[in-house]
Amino acid sequence: MIKIFWAFVKKEIYHIIRDRRTLLILFGMPVVQVLLFGYAVTNEFQDTKIDILDLSRDKVSFQLIQHIKSSGHFEINQVLRSEQQMEQGFKEGKTKLVMIIPNDFSANFYNKDATVIQLITDGSDPNNANTLVQYASSMIADFQQERFQQNTNPFQVKIETRMLYNPQLESAYNFIPGTIALILLIISAMMTSLTIAREKELGTMEILLVSPLPPLLIILGKVTPYAILSFIDAVLVIVLGVFVFNVPIVGSLFFLLAMCLLYVVTALSLGTLISTVSKTQQDAMMRSLMGLMMPSMMLSGFIFPLASMPVILQYLGKIIPTTYFIEILKGIMLRGVGLNFIIFEIAVLTGMTLFFLLMTWRNFKIRLE
Amino acid sequence: MAEHVIQVDGLTKKFGDFAAVNAISFHVERGEIFGFLGANGAGKTTAIRMLTGLSKPTAGKGTVAGFDIRKDYEKIKKRIGYMSQKFSLYNDLTVKENIRFYGGIYGLNRQQIKTKTSEILENLHLTDVANKLVDSLPLGWKQRLAFSVSMVHDPDIVFLDEPTGGVDPRVRRQFWETIYQVAEEGRTIFVTTHYMDEAEYCGRVSIMVDGEIKALDTPEKLKEHFDTESMEGVFLKLARESNHKE
Numbered sequence: 248m249i250k251i252f253w254a255f256v257k258k259e260i261y262h263i264i265r266d267r268r269t270l271l272i273l274f275g276m277p278v279v280q281v282l283l284f285g286y287a288v289t290n291e292f293q294d295t296k297i298d299i300l301d302l303s304r305d306k307v308s309f310q311l312i313q314h315i316k317s318s319g320h321f322e323i324n325q326v327l328r329s330e331q332q333m334e335q336g337f338k339e340g341k342t343k344l345v346m347i348i349p350n351d352f353s354a355n356f357y358n359k360d361a362t363v364i365q366l367i368t369d370g371s372d373p374n375n376a377n378t379l380v381q382y383a384s385s386m387i388a389d390f391q392q393e394r395f396q397q398n399t400n401p402f403q404v405k406i407e408t409r410m411l412y413n414p415q416l417e418s419a420y421n422f423i424p425g426t427i428a429l430i431l432l433i434i435s436a437m438m439t440s441l442t443i444a445r446e447k448e449l450g451t452m453e454i455l456l457v458s459p460l461p462p463l464l465i466i467l468g469k470v471t472p473y474a475i476l477s478f479i480d481a482v483l484v485i486v487l488g489v490f491v492f493n494v495p496i497v498g499s500l501f502f503l504l505a506m507c508l509l510y511v512v513t514a515l516s517l518g519t520l521i522s523t524v525s526k527t528q529q530d531a532m533m534r535s536l537m538g539l540m541m542p543s544m545m546l547s548g549f550i551f552p553l554a555s556m557p558v559i560l561q562y563l564g565k566i567i568p569t570t571y572f573i574e575i576l577k578g579i580m581l582r583g584v585g586l587n588f589i590i591f592e593i594a595v596l597t598g599m600t601l602f603f604l605l606m607t608w609r610n611f612k613i614r615l616e
Numbered sequence: 617m618a619e620h621v622i623q624v625d626g627l628t629k630k631f632g633d634f635a636a637v638n639a640i641s642f643h644v645e646r647g648e649i650f651g652f653l654g655a656n657g658a659g660k661t662t663a664i665r666m667l668t669g670l671s672k673p674t675a676g677k678g679t680v681a682g683f684d685i686r687k688d689y690e691k692i693k694k695r696i697g698y699m700s701q702k703f704s705l706y707n708d709l710t711v712k713e714n715i716r717f718y719g720g721i722y723g724l725n726r727q728q729i730k731t732k733t734s735e736i737l738e739n740l741h742l743t744d745v746a747n748k749l750v751d752s753l754p755l756g757w758k759q760r761l762a763f764s765v766s767m768v769h770d771p772d773i774v775f776l777d778e779p780t781g782g783v784d785p786r787v788r789r790q791f792w793e794t795i796y797q798v799a800e801e802g803r804t805i806f807v808t809t810h811y812m813d814e815a816e817y818c819g820r821v822s823i824m825v826d827g828e829i830k831a832l833d834t835p836e837k838l839k840e841h842f843d844t845e846s847m848e849g850v851f852l853k854l855a856r857e858s859n860h861k862e
Contacts, residue, residue, distance in 0.1 A: 453704065
């Protein structure tokens, strides 16, 4: 039986190494995705071009502009002369933010009267605009603090924030777990459903079913190489995360890998389930893209936080395995928790896996009737 | 009396109320080339699925290669070969790798696979392209390779499901020569086709209409009985008869 199984796995390996597309998806995609998320899709920014309309034009306003320039986050595109010029920069896309310093700025700065600095941003890109405003505001506040060496108001409420587990708010801490979850899903679920659908399309599945091979062996023979490969990919993404983006693994590495293995099995069972209902590769592809990839990306809390979604979407998010796996990953990698803190997530994931396997088994039997 | 390698009595398969195969009975002798004809949807595929152990009969009984199709289908699978219309070879595997793979899943050992491989390569004159991908072979070669591969484990019976679909007439004739050779070696050939000229090549022919076997005999006797020149005529007359009844 082992020999037959090996013959099967060998054949599957030939398929994989002879198909450049498969290879590309297997090893190119994880790397590209991690680098993309790491360098392109990030909330941090540098050298954003801004315009300044300085109506005050004196020492204090000049110092403020210097302060903002020196941070490295902003670069002054131009100093405007009048309000009329303001929109021009936005329209041409040369500027993302205009800061207007009022003409009574210096006069009021050391006074009790409030002074108003206007920040105008390009709202067509709301996320970016929000971030820019936050950065600029905190910089202005900083500037103000610096000017007043001693606190003039002893009763001020000082707010001190600390982001636990990710003090620098590195986006890598979020996207590395998310990417592992997505990659494993793509490779385990989509690739296996595709390869099984391919055998159906080619008519070789018929031959395999007529042969004395037990159906279970056919499925196992098909999924084993992909299981191993997706596991290698998981390790690859973790290595990239740790060494390129400095994501820590606070918890146990062994525990982390064990959980990856559990999720691989979940994804594989999903993939085989999809393949039992799809007749062609295209069919399998559509089902895994629309039914798995999209919801997993959107509703797992990876890209958009679940808590801010409408209730119905939150419930949908709760039936997606990826949601739980990302929780588990973050728990182990960032918070360094042990089994007892994520036992619920693990239980849910295991339950889902068993359910998918049961469904697959049932569908497979019906096909044979 | 010749040995019956396939013996079927009242074999029936129902999907809900619809009887895809309705109480068919027939036998096939060892070394015979048995043509299994019928229009699309007549129940051919369902019948073959029951004979090859892919589907459980609703009623009736039968044996294939001496084993009960209800109980011993796992044993039947080891004694039959199967080739489908799609030839079912892996295009991204070489000729050799295909033979080795199918040998492997039928549990042949390394030595057996080696012997079988060189035997097939020699018989089909494929030695020169043994390490070429199957994808690069002409259709006719693929067809004969698929046929040989389906017999890699020396089965008693080979089921050919429309083995000549999409192949030109010259290649079809060549293929039938190969079938004859195999039958002479004592293997039983159970073949479905919708080419009526091919039906003439068969030892005996059964024609299925609406889940039932409406005719079963040698091509000559069938033509005589239906008073027509060709199997095409037999087929048409049968189809017309069943239309009248409705």
